[in-house]
Amino acid sequence: MNHKMIYLDNAATTAVRPEVLDAMLPWFSAHYGNPSSIHAAGREAKIAVETARKQVAAAIGALPQEIYFTGCGSESDNWAIRGLADVAKGRHIITSAIEHHAVLHTCEYLEKKGYEVTYLPVDEYGFVSPQAVKDAIRGDTILITVMTANNEIGTVEPIAEIGAIAKEAGIPFHTDAVQAVGAIPVDVNAMNVDMLSMSAHKLGGPKGVGALYVRKGLRISPFIFGGAQEHNRRAGTENLASIVGMGKAIEIAAAELEEHGKRLTKLRDKLIGGVLKTIPDVRLNGHPTQRLPNNFNMCFRYIEGESLLMRLDLAGVEGSSGSACTSGSLDPSHVLLAIGLPHEIAHGSLRLTLGLDTTQEDIDYVLSKLPGIVQVLRDMSPLYHMDKAKENA
Amino acid sequence: MYSDKVMDHFEHPRNVGEIDNASGSGTVGNAKCGDIMKMDIKVENGVIVDAKFKTFGCCAAVATSSMATEMIKGKTIEEALALTNKQVMDELGGLPPVKIHCSVLAEESIRAALEDYQKKHA
Ligand SMILES: Cc1ncc(COP(=O)(O)O)c(C=O)c1O
Ligand SMILES: [Zn+2]
Numbered sequence: 118m119n120h121k122m123i124y125l126d127n128a129a130t131t132a133v134r135p136e137v138l139d140a141m142l143p144w145f146s147a148h149y150g151n152p153s154s155i156h157a158a159g160r161e162a163k164i165a166v167e168t169a170r171k172q173v174a175a176a177i178g179a180l181p182q183e184i185y186f187t188g189c190g191s192e193s194d195n196w197a198i199r200g201l202a203d204v205a206k207g208r209h210i211i212t213s214a215i216e217h218h219a220v221l222h223t224c225e226y227l228e229k230k231g232y233e234v235t236y237l238p239v240d241e242y243g244f245v246s247p248q249a250v251k252d253a254i255r256g257d258t259i260l261i262t263v264m265t266a267n268n269e270i271g272t273v274e275p276i277a278e279i280g281a282i283a284k285e286a287g288i289p290f291h292t293d294a295v296q297a298v299g300a301i302p303v304d305v306n307a308m309n310v311d312m313l314s315m316s317a318h319k320l321g322g323p324k325g326v327g328a329l330y331v332r333k334g335l336r337i338s339p340f341i342f343g344g345a346q347e348h349n350r351r352a353g354t355e356n357l358a359s360i361v362g363m364g365k366a367i368e369i370a371a372a373e374l375e376e377h378g379k380r381l382t383k384l385r386d387k388l389i390g391g392v393l394k395t396i397p398d399v400r401l402n403g404h405p406t407q408r409l410p411n412n413f414n415m416c417f418r419y420i421e422g423e424s425l426l427m428r429l430d431l432a433g434v435e436g437s438s439g440s441a442c443t444s445g446s447l448d449p450s451h452v453l454l455a456i457g458l459p460h461e462i463a464h465g466s467l468r469l470t471l472g473l474d475t476t477q478e479d480i481d482y483v484l485s486k487l488p489g490i491v492q493v494l495r496d497m498s499p500l501y502h503m504d505k506a507k508e509n510a
Numbered sequence: 511m512y513s514d515k516v517m518d519h520f521e522h523p524r525n526v527g528e529i530d531n532a533s534g535s536g537t538v539g540n541a542k543c544g545d546i547m548k549m550d551i552k553v554e555n556g557v558i559v560d561a562k563f564k565t566f567g568c569c570a571a572v573a574t575s576s577m578a579t580e581m582i583k584g585k586t587i588e589e590a591l592a593l594t595n596k597q598v599m600d601e602l603g604g605l606p607p608v609k610i611h612c613s614v615l616a617e618e619s620i621r622a623a624l625e626d627y628q629k630k631h632a
Contacts, residue, residue, distance in 0.1 A: 427520060464544040497572070
């Protein structure tokens with residue numbers, strides 16, 4: 118293999134940006150104080166954490182005291198939902214069928230505890246209908262949680278509209294913005310959200326650190342009991358270097374958002390358009406324009422996603438798929454099923470998510486390899502053969 | 511996560527295709543669970559002289575189909591019927607536990623093709 122590997126799985130995780138790594142390094146051993154300590158080393162660590170808190174807050178239009186650092190995006194989701202359910206009077210939660218498992222499995226857990234959860238369906242593009250949210254509200258609804266942008270098909274939800282409905286009904290509204298922050302404009306006030314989940318490793322920061330925005334005045338129960346960190350709500354000595362890294366990463370991502378968004382959208386559309394033009398029997402998953410700038414997700418009929426991924430990998434391209442065989446379960450992705458795809462088509466999905474370093478040449482390379490790979494797999498697929506025989510009959 | 515042998519059979523699958531006027535053929539699995547295998551065999555004087563497959567499925571499914579066709583060629587019907595999924599996996603140097611369910615189709619498709627042959631020649 119003489120071609121460099123082309124990493125197109127930035128929705129799974131991103132590289133830590135060099136500037137971010139530089140910002141983090143001093144906080145491991147040169148400045149290793151505990152932010153809770155009184156002495157100088159502690160004070161400077163405390164200042165570093167609070168600086169990062171301001172950076173995160175600024176990126177989403179929040180106040181620093183509304184930002185809580187967590188261990189990851191999943192923790193933020195878990196905490197928002199369980200923390201709210203703990204203190205709310207009422208037993209009903211509204212969410213969507215296409216949420217990340219961090220939300221879905223938390224809701225399923227609460228169902229076992231006696232809560233009732235409405236999983237709103239989505240349309241063929243993956244949109245949650247604001248009207249359906251409104252219609253699902255009951256007297257005992259305690260929380261609405263709908264993601265800002267979907268991690269598989271990239272659909273950007275009408276969050277501001279849903280937020281307005283929640284606000285009018287007086288129901289707290291949480292959104293999982295793990296894929297959205299750093300990729301598209303996010304503002305907690307414009308979007309009317311009360312809680313918002315973020316994760317650093319999706320936006321050029323380190324793995325294992327996230328944040329939860331909680332609107333001032335909204336009460337949720339603490340997530341980890343212990344010390345007084347994170348306003349007494351999430352105990353544990355801070356992951357200092359990672360928090361510094363998250364602050365730096367989100368600050369840069371917010372500053373470069375427009376520029377990168379435009380560049381990635383162009384590359385994304387070139388990739389989608391190129392595939393539609395050169396490969397028959399394909400479909401785009403998600404909406405053509407209301408989608409994350411870096412997200413490509415298509416189904417290739419008659420072939421199975423893992424085989425496609427492995428062949429792309431052998432050709433030097435790293436992507437992901439929603440096929441059953443890549444998840445280790447018997448069902449393909451719940452998101453692809455929710456947008457109405459039959460199982461056999463959902464098994465043949467390919468997600469390519471572009472990143473900061475993705476170039477025009479990378480896209481050209483993928484477009485040069487994909488048609489051949491798809492044809493090899495189709496030639497060995499019994500489904501292709503059977504369908505084509507039918508068509509020719 | 512896959513052995514070199516699995517990757518080799520995935521990258522260069524042996525005996526892909528179909529046999530005209532096959533002595534027996536069988537299709538197993540379904541698109542819902544993500545794996546379908548079609549196996550054609552040619553039998554002469556009670557011996558499998560050729561085997562070809564087509565598979566819609568993951569890397570494990572393709573590699574086991576490929577290996578299974580290699581293993582049954584030259585075998586008698588009885589010998590081929592005795593071939594187990596485990597033998598195919600062992601020959602491939604093993605499979606990750608979550609992939610075992612994808613590999614059982616190879617054994618099933620051979621059995622289906624052999625049963626088809628036996629029905630035709632009963
Ligand atoms: C939409 C969404 N929510 C939550 C998460 C979980 O984030 P983390 O990996 O930081 O736990 C992810 C990442 O896969 C995601 O894409
Ligand atoms: Zn499989």
